[in-house]
Amino acid sequence: MSFFTDGPRSRPLFPVPEQELFGYNGRPWVETPHEYIVPAILPWSMPLGRAERTIVALRGIEVWPESVSFQLSVYSRDLLLDEPGEGLIDHRRVPDYNALLVGVLFPDGRRASSETISVPSATKPDQPVLRAQGLGGSAFHVDHEIFLWPLPPDGPLEFIVQWLDRDIEESRTSLDGTAIRDAAKEAGEIWPGLPARKSHGLPVRRVGAQAMITPAWPRESQAPPPLPQPSSPPPASDQPRGAPLPTRLPRRAR
Template sequence: MSFFTGGPRERPLFPVPEQELYAFNGRHWTDAPREYIVPAVLPWAQPLGRSDRTIIALRAIEVWPEALTLRVTVYSRDSLLDDPAEGLIDHRRKPDYNALLIGVLYADGSRASSETISVPSASEPESPVLRAQPAGGTRFAVEHEVFLWPLPPAGPLKLVVQWRDRDIPETRTTLDGGAIRAAAKDAAELWPGLDKRQANGLPVRRVGKQVALTPEWGPAVVRAEQPETGPAE
């Protein structure tokens, strides 16, 4: 006897075409490749900072081939947010140093933190990328995903938190960068051999300082490139 008793559903008269997943674009610094990779998971649960009524904790680390995601949850005895979807780690152009801040210090001296806004770029950045976003929870336990690129070098990776409004001073936790790098080999690719996406599905030709996308119908659509900036004279 079948467990699921229902028959096949009726197809709509005009079905919506299914969208195709194309190959990963190789920009490991923009976001976790969650559609393409099952990450290795390091269950390194530990407190990162605390006060009488608030605890900032690392729950786990997801390791991708060239990046990692820190699973960070803030616990409190009193309400943190009316809507946990808003999150507590806020990237701002002018940072609020009384709010919850998080940062990392690599063994080679490079660093990244939530003090700045990390905008995804088309070209590989010269400095590490840290990008935090809310991941649900409740009013008393707010979860976050903290994306970090690239993988740390072997040696100590220092994770730094501070939250003055909650009486949590700057607190540093040392993680094993070499163990994180070693875990990356266990991240599993889901869809090898996917087709690569064409640029807008249209042939591209250059017109002076502009790029013209030439469709098979109608006139060319011209899009201006960003001007190159040189040293001031």
């Protein structure tokens, strides 16, 4: 007897249109390629900043072919957030200087931090990119993902944490940048040889998280239908002679 006893279910009356995963767009500075790559895992766990009632800790690192994501957790003995899903760090808003701040310093002097809003760029940036977002948790424990591009060069990578409201002064932790670069070689591709998205010669316009194809109307036969014109009053010759035009609407009877 089969372990799963339920048989096949019939399709819904109005099935959802099929969707297909296309090839990677090749912009590793925007986000981690979760749908295309299985990352290498570095099980590094250590405190990054600590006060009497609060701990900021690293729980592990996911290493991608061209980027890194740090799994960061905050633990507290008192209330952190009413809504843990919002997170304590978010690259989409400018943080309070006294709030939780994170940053990295490369061995060659390049740096990136959560001090400013980070907006995805269509072109390759000339400086490191750091983005932070909350992953949920509870009122006393909140998880975050800290995205960093590119991979650090060989040498010590400093991870900096500061949270003045929680009595955590600037704290620096040295991580092995060479080990991170070596781990990137172990990241595995899930779907080799995926086809690229075809636009059929039409420009692709991104709206939010979806892509829309905007027609270019190259020929008259493909042009959109003309807009309806506003109706005009009949010519004066068609109006009955001697009939005065109303100057005001009649008052509604009570």
